[in-house]
Amino acid sequence: MSLQTRPGAPSLHPDSDDGPDEESSEDRATQRPGSGRTMVMPLARSLAILSAFTPEAPWLGNQELVLETGIPAPSVSRMLRSLVTLGYLHYSPQRRKYRLAAAVLSLGYSAIAHSHVQRVARLEMQSFADASEAYVVLGTRDRLDVIVLETCANKPAALDLKLYAGTRLRIASSPMGWAMLAALPELERFYLLGNIERKTGREWPHLRRRISEGISQVHNVGYCMSLGEWEPELAIVAAPLFIPDHTPLVLACIARSARMGRARVERELGPRLVAAAQSLQEKALFKE
Incomplete structure (x- = not known):
């Protein structure tokens, strides 16, 4: 059983325009349209290559990296x-x-080992997992994906989701992604949705509807959900986390849909997940 995980690194296109594969072009910093931020292409490409390696694909060759990242072959070799x-x-x-x-x-260890947010999150997440007999996930955004930072599971739930730190979920097609998009400033969300539209093609009308519904849910009740929609056996509820001086985070609860119907989500799990997110925010601020 697995969610729609996204192995490997997101392609640099359409977030950036590779242009001619020349040294002078690679050394040039490019302006990301509508973002007001400058991207240094050699750095961006190097990080994309490193992000392509996963536990499922620990060994990669030149051509595999070209296909995975969308970077021209001469640049990949360099x-x-x-x-x-x-x-x-x-x-x-x-x-x-x-x-x-x-x-x-x-x-990677330096980035997470001393994160007070994740230390606080582990306790809050395990408590929620035990109380709800569910799988709880903490994630953040990496380009057009949500990347998993931490997971906690309730033993009796026995869900084999194969989610681990570094797993990627498509931001456009998962409740964690919708909750993340709802947490972003409007201009940044608009920019990302434009990139998603260009990458998804004919899938876009359906994805746009579900993204809009998910964002509306978050704005109205603090969480969004998917009940057996992407995986027939799974129900997913997700809520954003807002912690100053940190990139937006998202907290999600995943369980078997037979145990987590719409009525239970609306009456119990959704409000409890929002309360857990708020509690985590307060504890993280207190421990700054």
Whole structure:
């Protein structure tokens, strides 16, 4: 059983325009349309390459990385050589493929090991998981995905969701994504929805409707939900988290749909998830 997870790194397109694959072009910083922010393309491409490696795909070759990231092949080759030299990737001549090296692990550990938000979140999430017999997930946004930061499960729930830190969920097609979009400033949300529209093509009308419904739910009651819609056996409820000086977060509760019908969500689980999110926000502020 699995949610619609998204392995690998999001392509740089359409968030940026690769343009001609020349050194001078790569060294140039580009302005992201409508964002008011400048993107340094070599850095963005290197991070996209590192993000492509997952537990399901620990070894990747040049062509696989080209397909996964949308970066031109000559650029991928140059970036790979640099990342190996810097110690972020290991190259196997026998496999003719690359995998993440220890330097990347140290970066990830530094990012999360001392996060007071996640330390507080673990206790709040485990308490909620035990009380609701559900799987609880904390996530944040990475481009057009929600990336999982933390998970807690209730043992009797026995849900094998294969969600772990670093798992990606499409922001357009998951309640966690809808809750995240609802938490973003209007201009940023508008920019992201434009990118989603360009990437999804014929899926867009349906996704636009569900995204709008999810955002409206969050604005009206503080959470959004999906009951057996994306996975017949699963019900998902998600609520945004607002903590100053942190990127927006989202808290989600996942359980078997047989145990989590609409009436129970509206009467019990939805309000409790919103209360848990508010409690986490208050505790995180207190411990700053």
